[in-house]
Amino acid sequence: MKRNANIYEVAELAQVSPMTVTRAFNGNAPVAEKTRKKIMEAAEKLDYRPSLFARKLSGGSTNSIGILWSLAPPHSSIRQVRDISLRMYERGYACHVADSLSEEKIVKQCLAEFIDHRVDAVVFQNMHLADHDGTIRNLLKKLPACIMVSNEACPDLPFDQLVIDESKPIHDMMKQFAAAGKKRPAYFFNSYSRKVNLFLKELKEQGFQGGSGSLLQVSLTRNMSNTYHWLAYAEYLEDRYPDRIPFDAFFVSPDEGAAALIHYLKKRGIRVPEDIAVCGINNSDMAEFFDPPIASINREEGKVADAIEQMLMVRLADLQAPRQIRSLSMKYIPRLSAGYNPT
Numbered sequence: 302m303k304r305n306a307n308i309y310e311v312a313e314l315a316q317v318s319p320m321t322v323t324r325a326f327n328g329n330a331p332v333a334e335k336t337r338k339k340i341m342e343a344a345e346k347l348d349y350r351p352s353l354f355a356r357k358l359s360g361g362s363t364n365s366i367g368i369l370w371s372l373a374p375p376h377s378s379i380r381q382v383r384d385i386s387l388r389m390y391e392r393g394y395a396c397h398v399a400d401s402l403s404e405e406k407i408v409k410q411c412l413a414e415f416i417d418h419r420v421d422a423v424v425f426q427n428m429h430l431a432d433h434d435g436t437i438r439n440l441l442k443k444l445p446a447c448i449m450v451s452n453e454a455c456p457d458l459p460f461d462q463l464v465i466d467e468s469k470p471i472h473d474m475m476k477q478f479a480a481a482g483k484k485r486p487a488y489f490f491n492s493y494s495r496k497v498n499l500f501l502k503e504l505k506e507q508g509f510q511g512g513s514g515s516l517l518q519v520s521l522t523r524n525m526s527n528t529y530h531w532l533a534y535a536e537y538l539e540d541r542y543p544d545r546i547p548f549d550a551f552f553v554s555p556d557e558g559a560a561a562l563i564h565y566l567k568k569r570g571i572r573v574p575e576d577i578a579v580c581g582i583n584n585s586d587m588a589e590f591f592d593p594p595i596a597s598i599n600r601e602e603g604k605v606a607d608a609i610e611q612m613l614m615v616r617l618a619d620l621q622a623p624r625q626i627r628s629l630s631m632k633y634i635p636r637l638s639a640g641y642n643p644t
Contacts, residue, residue, distance in 0.1 A: 306347035315343035367415035367423040412440040422446035473633035481640025486550035535565035556581035596639035
């Protein structure tokens, strides 16, 4: 049986002291990035793995991060979480990923398990979750550190927060609709979110018609293979507006739904974007290759991962540092489906 390498062998190969190796893996003291890289390369070459069990017994850092995220398709959430995990792995941290399922009960259970496993920090995506009895807040307070990712700042919460702002891309999308001569855009949505209020705000401020009558709620139920029923948008229009669709632009979540909607509109002889413009969400890899290319809202996953990594390293270096609140904006990607033509 192969013997596991020890910390002294890693130190010798990396040409540093054993204490520096300990600091690099524990994350409880600053280590130069060049030195950390040498240590991680030496550890990988020797197949060295620090003892998580020993750290737990000693009360030290476990060099582990909990990531509680909604992994439901069709969002690129799995790629997003993988990016965060890889970044933290390169810094010497193992990541324990759990799917929140956007369910309050599941979130409570996962946070309790993260506390039991003594993770050093948790990245918690809290986009639309209610905390009816305050249990989630109290569980988060028991963690050494927390980066809460949400679409709205919560000044009363004592945790580090990364706010993903949806207001600017929705504003830019609606300006595009207006520039294309559209008068009455509508928003197809599955469940209530802050985007609903932002859409209504832009309707009013940019002088569009429709008001709340432009909100079209459709249940995107999943089938047995866990994929959404994208024809729900088409079925909604077919049922309610078999003769004439009273809207001239649609904001649809996500891009897959936008693609299905465009396909349906074409079958009805409706031109996109000349008669009806369409914009999706997520800026999927295939969005630009549809006919017409689908305008979309980009979630800026790379910048989100950058910010989470930076905020985590600041917090892990000093648990008593002032609270961090950062904001990142999603980005509107103009394409022909919404009336944008660069030529």
